[in-house]
Amino acid sequence: MSGPALPVLGLVGIPTSAGSHHAGQERAPRxxxxxxxxxxxxxxxxxxxxxxxxxxxxxxPMGIGVASRDADRVVAVxxxxxxRVGRVVDAGQVPLVLGGDCTVTLGVVSALLRRSPGLGLLYFDGDADLGTPGPGGSGVLDSMGVTHLLGGGDPRLARxxxxxxxxxxxxxxxxGYHPVELAPADARWLAASRILTLPVTAMGDDPVVPAARVMRSLARAADGVLVHFDVDVIDSGDAPLANFPHFNGGLSLAAAAACLRVFTTAPEFRGLVVTELNPDHDVDGSLLPDFVARLAGALAG
Ligand SMILES: [Mn+2]
Structure with missing residues (x-):
């Protein structure tokens, strides 16, 4: 490719499923x-x-009726x-973080904010992750990522x-979130907020075009952009690697990779977190090599 060389990537594995609803994701980095x-x-x-x-x-397992499951251990992670990510950034590298569940992104944002207070976050995910630890909820913390980033939810994580x-x-x-997964109150809140939204239902036949538009808008408003990539933005009918399935309405692996290429080759790109990949779902060992090839291809520009 032409143009300036892409920055050196600093690879970090965070093998955790402490913030999730069963084990498996902790094996993803390996x-x-x-x-x-x-x-x-x-x-x-x-x-x-x-x-x-x-x-x-x-x-x-943490028992019945827990509002924030294993929160102390999730906070420690x-x-x-x-x-860890702070050391990568201080070495002049761009972090490539392999989770682990979605709570990992809170740590990556924390590290980057110390160096770039105007940081933006592009949350490429099959869900909006606006859950709260309130009554009637599951207490599963990886479904509350955006709530905690915005300062709500469990104060141990929000702070x-x-x-x-x-x-x-x-x-x-x-x-990439699917609106059908949004509670009506969350949908109303989102519409009234300043959050840039591009649900998968509005991405059309050529998802790269609207994805690039959102990346440019966020990059203009922010000082650098971290990309959170939950593999459940990929339809489980195509590549069922996500910890939690999304069928009929997700992106193909190829389309998700094409969007990732746009996000990660932009001059404002400051890091990538790959989350929610459960390798146990690759029963015959054919899915992970394909996923890795697509991910590497996207990051190579
Ligand atoms: Mn998700």
Whole structure:
């Protein structure tokens, strides 16, 4: 490709499912490495420094009626993520973080905010993650990511970073969520907020075009853009790697990768978090190599 060289990626694995609803995601960093992600990136011309993995933190049952499941351990993981990613950024590299469940993104945002207070977050996810720990909820913290970023939810997580709230609603874009998953009150709240929204139902036959438009809008409003990539934005009918399935209405793996290429090759790109990949769903071992090839291809530009 032409133009300036892309920055060096700093690879960090965060093998945690502590914020999820069962185990599995904690095996994603190891399985992505075994499927050849670092080698694929280098073969595609992208420089990578591998910083290894954090300690494994699998899901554990916490009992009935818990409002925020395993919150103390999730907070400890998020703080550890912030330190690890901070070292990557201080080394002049762009973090490529392999989760782990969606709570990992809170730590990556915390690390980047210390260096770029105007950071924006492009949340590329099959869900809006606006859950709360209130009565009647599951208590599963990885479904509440955006709530915590905006300062609500469990104060232990909302106040985990260098400021509260971590992000204003003018610094977030939600891309790829399915409106059918939104509670009516959340849909009304979202429509009244300044959050940039691009539901999957509005992405059309060529999702890259509206995705690029949202990336440009967020990049103009922010000082650098972190990309959160929950693999459940991919339809389970095409590549069922997500911890929680989304059928009929998600993006194809190819379309998601094409959007990722737009996000991660922009000059404002400051990091990528890959979340919610459950390698147990790759029963015959054919899905992960394809996913890794697509991810490496997207990051190679
Ligand atoms: Mn999701």
């Amino acid at each position: 399985r992505l490495r075994e499927a050849g992600l670092p080698e694929r990136l280098r073969a595609a011309g992208r420089m990578v420094v591998d910083h290894g993995d954090a300690p494994v933190m699998p899901y554990r 998020v703080r550890d993520v912030a330190e 985990v970073g260098p400021r509260h709230p971590l992000l204003g609603d003018d610094r977030i874009a939600l891309v």
